[in-house]
Amino acid sequence: MTIEELEQIAKSVLQENEKYDFEVNVCMDLACASQGSDKLREALATAAEASGKKVLVRRTGCMGPCSSGPLVRVDPEETLYHHVNADHAEAIVSSLGGAPVPTLQCDLNEHFDKQVRVVLENAGHIDPEKIDDYISRDGYKALLTALTEMTPNGVIHRITESGLRGRGGGGYPTGLKWGTVAKAGGDLKYVVCNGDEGDPGAFMDRSVMEGDPHRVIEGMAIAAYAVGASKGYIYVRAEYPVAVARLTTALRDARRRGLLGNGICNTPFNFDVEIRLGAGAFVCGEETALIASIEGRRGTPKPRPPYPAVSGLWGKPTLINNVETYANIAPIVRNGGKWFANMGSERSKGTKVFALTGKITHTGLVEVPMGIKLHEIIDVIGGGVPGGHTFKAVQTGGPSGGCIPAEMLDVGVSYDALVRLGSIMGSGGMIVMDDTSCMVNVARFFVEFCMSESCGKCIPCRAGTAQMFTLLSRFCSGTGTMEDLDLLVSLCETIKETSLCGLGMTAPNPVLSTLKYFRNEYIEHIVHKRCPAGVCSMEAAVPAVPVEVLA
Amino acid sequence: MPAFTPPPLPSDDKRWKIVNGTMRKNGFARHALIETLHTVQSAFGYLDDDAIRFVARSLRVPLSQAYGVVTFYHYFSLKPPGKHTMTVCAGTACYIKGADKLVATAVKRLGIAQGQTTKDGQISLMTARCVGACSRAPVVLCDGEVAGEVTDEQMLEQLERWAVE
Numbered sequence: 001m002t003i004e005e006l007e008q009i010a011k012s013v014l015q016e017n018e019k020y021d022f023e024v025n026v027c028m029d030l031a032c033a034s035q036g037s038d039k040l041r042e043a044l045a046t047a048a049e050a051s052g053k054k055v056l057v058r059r060t061g062c063m064g065p066c067s068s069g070p071l072v073r074v075d076p077e078e079t080l081y082h083h084v085n086a087d088h089a090e091a092i093v094s095s096l097g098g099a100p101v102p103t104l105q106c107d108l109n110e111h112f113d114k115q116v117r118v119v120l121e122n123a124g125h126i127d128p129e130k131i132d133d134y135i136s137r138d139g140y141k142a143l144l145t146a147l148t149e150m151t152p153n154g155v156i157h158r159i160t161e162s163g164l165r166g167r168g169g170g171g172y173p174t175g176l177k178w179g180t181v182a183k184a185g186g187d188l189k190y191v192v193c194n195g196d197e198g199d200p201g202a203f204m205d206r207s208v209m210e211g212d213p214h215r216v217i218e219g220m221a222i223a224a225y226a227v228g229a230s231k232g233y234i235y236v237r238a239e240y241p242v243a244v245a246r247l248t249t250a251l252r253d254a255r256r257r258g259l260l261g262n263g264i265c266n267t268p269f270n271f272d273v274e275i276r277l278g279a280g281a282f283v284c285g286e287e288t289a290l291i292a293s294i295e296g297r298r299g300t301p302k303p304r305p306p307y308p309a310v311s312g313l314w315g316k317p318t319l320i321n322n323v324e325t326y327a328n329i330a331p332i333v334r335n336g337g338k339w340f341a342n343m344g345s346e347r348s349k350g351t352k353v354f355a356l357t358g359k360i361t362h363t364g365l366v367e368v369p370m371g372i373k374l375h376e377i378i379d380v381i382g383g384g385v386p387g388g389h390t391f392k393a394v395q396t397g398g399p400s401g402g403c404i405p406a407e408m409l410d411v412g413v414s415y416d417a418l419v420r421l422g423s424i425m426g427s428g429g430m431i432v433m434d435d436t437s438c439m440v441n442v443a444r445f446f447v448e449f450c451m452s453e454s455c456g457k458c459i460p461c462r463a464g465t466a467q468m469f470t471l472l473s474r475f476c477s478g479t480g481t482m483e484d485l486d487l488l489v490s491l492c493e494t495i496k497e498t499s500l501c502g503l504g505m506t507a508p509n510p511v512l513s514t515l516k517y518f519r520n521e522y523i524e525h526i527v528h529k530r531c532p533a534g535v536c537s538m539e540a541a542v543p544a545v546p547v548e549v550l551a
Numbered sequence: 552m553p554a555f556t557p558p559p560l561p562s563d564d565k566r567w568k569i570v571n572g573t574m575r576k577n578g579f580a581r582h583a584l585i586e587t588l589h590t591v592q593s594a595f596g597y598l599d600d601d602a603i604r605f606v607a608r609s610l611r612v613p614l615s616q617a618y619g620v621v622t623f624y625h626y627f628s629l630k631p632p633g634k635h636t637m638t639v640c641a642g643t644a645c646y647i648k649g650a651d652k653l654v655a656t657a658v659k660r661l662g663i664a665q666g667q668t669t670k671d672g673q674i675s676l677m678t679a680r681c682v683g684a685c686s687r688a689p690v691v692l693c694d695g696e697v698a699g700e701v702t703d704e705q706m707l708e709q710l711e712r713w714a715v716e
Contacts, residue, residue: 030684031687034687069687197681198680199681200641200644201642202681202685203683203684206683239682277586278624279625279626279627281625282680293585295582296585296586297584298619298620298623357647357685358644358647395643431643431644433647442647
């Protein structure tokens with residue numbers, strides 16, 4: 001495969017598409033698919049054929065506003081239809097060329113206006129199972145340009161220049177990480193893609209892997225060229241069967257096209273990728289635990305250093321990046337580091353994909369430039385809290401993050417700002433809570449999660465999370481005391497400082513952040529034995545039989 | 552050193568050939584343990600002692616290590632699943648939207664705790680960490696099929712249908 005051949009494929013796809021007057025794109029991502037978008041697509045195809053119009057019906061990845069699904073977008077007019085089902089197919093097809101169907105049309109301009117699409121640029125525009133669709137939108141151009149026109153150091157320089165930071169949550173500068181692996185000795189190196197999206201309440205990586213799998217593969221291949229690796233692994237959760245299937249198809253097609261394998265683009269560069277299935281362990285998002293899992297062992301972390309960049313998979317230098325990080329690589333190589341660095345804030349460049357869920361009008365996937373204010377995401381893009389309820393907090397960073405209250409929503413989203421607020425960027429889950437959520441109960445939920453996900457290797461995490469859970473359960477059942485609260489705080493500090501890996505070190509975050517901003521809710525639970533949100537049962541607070549009688 | 556000969560298949564059940572295929576594809580390498588266990592579980596629905604023994608011997612992995620891996624990861628099950636499985640997603644978005652009430656309702660209706668199967672082997676009740684359909688929370692999986700924005704009534708209806716089958 002050469003650049004000329006790539007351009008030829010892109011041209012022929014565009015020529016093929018020009019044969020059609022209309023393109024009807026049907027979102028087939030999990031949320032829409034669970035509402036019958038499969039049948040809808042068939043119905044649209046049947047209706048299109050019967051109408052005699054030149055219509056291309058295409059299945060696509062996630063279009064974003066999942067709460068309006070199933071979604072259909074008609075191009076070239078870019079008319080977006082929401083809540084479409086198979087019965088609407090004929091109406092949509094017969095409206096083509098005329099006025100759109102008014103009952104189905106939705107106005108989500110406010111939702112889209114503030115978004116900038118880099119990672120999701122193809123989502124909703126290509127068929128994820130067709131490599132040629134991806135190629136027609138500049139796919140694999142970055143890889144071939146890098147291979148033929150750039151040195152590995154040149155690629156690393158460009159990534160460094162872009163200011164891209166790891167999208168898995170930690171925010172480590174990607175260029176720096178690549179540089180370390182490139183400098184590490186030895187001829188055998190590995191590139192690993194972390195697709196173990198363990199954060200419950202986040203699905204960005206799933207959508208990227210399902211909606212645009214080639215983008216991840218291309219990013220990995222460029223990374224492999226830059227650091228001198230020849231073998232890659234994508235570690236995907238077994239809970240994402242569609243992602244696994246799409247990636248498998250994508251890898252097969254890329255091999256057939258000569259974009260993976262030996263001597264890619266007539267250069268001496270060899271690279272291939274294998275899929276490894278996770279088996280449901282949150283701790284495997286941690287680099288060293290992920291490596292142990294790929295090696296077929298229990299996913300327990302190891303103390304660092306040595307970092308995986310020096311001694312990783314089977315003791316070889318290993319580059320580990322998150323799905324979204326790899327998805328950013330191709331556009332950066334294509335458009336230059338400066339282009340990317342122009343987006344975002346001072347120390348957090350580019351865009352970030354968030355999975356907006358919880359008590360919010362427009363749930364779904366959004367991609368925003370870094371630095372955007374939290375209230376813009378929640379009130380403008382997300383459409384605010386529905387049902388007449390009031391906003392209470394937004395949770396970012398999953399079980400490692402924290403809850404941000406209403407008075408802090410004026411802060412711009414960046415790695416550092418969120419840490420200052422006591423939360424973290426995390427992989428991009430953003431869960432909105434309203435006045436019906438109890439913050440003590442939420443903290444307990446996350447601690448229970450960390451307790452059951454603790455691998456058990458180090459004591460602070462194994463025993464500490466269990467003790468935290470006991471204390472929080474006391475508050476939720478109305479038996480907690482103020483001494484318990486002090487104990488909880490000191491326990492949090494100990495766990496934070498002495499745990500071996502990120503899971504333990506960040507496990508107290510949900511507790512500390514809710515204590516920081518919602519201390520009065522804890523006090524209500526402890527002193528007045530009542531749950532302001534009415535979530536906790538407080539069953540022990542009013543014993544059915546007075547205790548004295550039992551004694 | 553004599554060449555390693557893998558142990559014979561536990562029975563002439565054809566599914567063992569699929570399991571063997573996964574191991575052969577990976578050159579019977581030790582690191583294929585998790586991959587192979589995935590294949591066993593998808594073929595048989597769960598992992599029993601015979602299966603773990605067979606895989607451990609085939610891959611020359613100590614039995615303790617294989618058992619350790621099986622029990623470490625949530626995805627692997629040591630018990631056979633019921634004819635139908637109701638999985639309630641316990642991710643954060645689902646929790647905020649009341650998934651715990653769904654679990655409580657199912658526990659009450661079926662008379663079993665989560666992770667268990669009804670005595671007649673008809674229905675298993677499971678919870679999942681997150682299936683990634685958070686925008687449609689609360690979510691349940693009915694035999695693997697995603698259903699979003701589920702109410703107690705809808706879930707009970709499904710359970711009733713399965714119970715009388």
